Amino acid sequence: MDIRWETPFTRKAKDAIRAIPSxxxxxxxxIAALAGRERAARGVAWILHSSSDTAGLPxxxxxxxxxxxxxxxxxxFEEQKKRLIAEGVEVGHGGRVDLKRFxxxxxxxxxxxxxxxxxxxxxxxKGD
DNA sequence: CCTATGACAGACA
DNA sequence: GTGTCTGCCATAG
Numbered sequence: 001m002d003i004r005w006e007t008p009f010t011r012k013a014k015d016a017i018r019a020i021p022s023x024x025x026x027x028x029x030x031i032a033a034l035a036g037r038e039r040a041a042r043g044v045a046w047i048l049h050s051s052s053d054t055a056g057l058p059x060x061x062x063x064x065x066x067x068x069x070x071x072x073x074x075x076x077f078e079e080q081k082k083r084l085i086a087e088g089v090e091v092g093h094g095g096r097v098d099l100k101r102f103x104x105x106x107x108x109x110x111x112x113x114x115x116x117x118x119x120x121x122x123x124x125x126k127g128d
Numbered sequence: 129c130c131t132a133t134g135a136c137a138g139a140c141a
Numbered sequence: 142g143t144g145t146c147t148g149c150c151a152t153a154g
Contacts, residue, residue, distance in 0.1 A: 003152085004152095004153095007151080007152085009150090009151065009152095010151085010152095027136085027137090028135075028136050028137085029136070029137060032136085032150085037149095037150070037151085039136095039137085039148085039149050039150065040136090040149075040150045040151065041136040041137060041149080041150080042133095042134060042135095042136045042137085042149065042150055042151075043134095043136090043149090043150045043151040043152080044135090044136080044150095044151090045134060045135045045136055046133080046134060046135090046136095046150085046151060046152065047135095047151080047152095048135055049134065049135050050133095050134085050152080050153090059135085062135080063135085064135075064136060064137080065136070065137055065138085066136095066137085069135080070135040070136080071135050072135085075135085076135075077135095080135090
């Protein structure tokens with residue numbers, strides 16, 4: 001399956017995803033809300049899993065409301081984890097991410113990479 | 129119009 | 142914490 005037409009919803013959702021800063025994550029529900037459909041988290045998931053063309057979309061910054069990677073092992077989990085870590089997002093056991101520290105908050109002027117991500121990234125570059 | 133399919137979320141045991 | 146159930150929504154046939 002693949003997305004054939006852009007609808008207002010898919011367009012807004014993709015825009016919202018593109019707006020997530022590196023080093024931060026957003027939940028499916030969060031993206032849905034930004035797209036104007038607070039309860040359309042499944043719709044957001046649908047867009048991502050049915051898009052053969054995710055190039056240019058920071059899809060790896062979208063995780064579920066429980067703060068975990070929703071992709072299954074061998075179905076993109078490893079790739080998503082790798083990409084997040086490369087941006088400074090700590091991914092623990094089971095693909096867990098601490099939303100308190102890494103979730104994107106459009107308000108409070110918390111734009112850009114989170115302090116936690118900057119710190120983690122620095123430690124990674126330092127070699128641990 | 130109706131049914132099926134999710135990379136969901138919340139509630140609850 | 143885990144497992145299950147239910148509601149939700151966009152989109153495909």
